[in-house]
Amino acid sequence: MRVAEEIFVKKNKNTIIKNVFPAVWKDIITNPPQEILDVICDKIEKACGYRPDDATVARFLLRGCPACFLILKGVVISSHETNRFS
Known part of the structure; x- marks a missing residue:
């Protein structure tokens, strides 16, 4: 019985974590x-020698990142789909 409880708790914990991720x-x-x-x-600075300001990075995360945009819109994407944005 204890093993079954441990499996249930672990599965429930993982489900809760997955459900919280989008928010x-x-x-x-x-x-x-x-x-x-x-x-x-x-x-970015290491890659090109120039450091963007925080506002530029925040704007990219909010508007310019395709994977971020999909998540904001509530679209669930799998890990293999995010490779398209790399």
């Missing part, structure tokens, strides 16, 4: 934390 991701891309902006800005 959390939407919050991140509509109100990106400074740490996320810093990581993206650092990567």
Whole structure:
């Protein structure tokens, strides 16, 4: 019986986490934390030598990122589909 309970709890936990992801991701891309902006800005600066301002990165996340846009619109995409945007 204990094994069955553990399996149920694990499956339920994973379902809850998966259900929360879209709302959390939407919050991140509509109100990106400074740490996320810093990581993206650092990567861009290392790639091209120029550092974008935070507003440019936030705007891209909100409007210019196809995968982000789909998630904002509530479209669930699988991991193999996100490879199209890489």
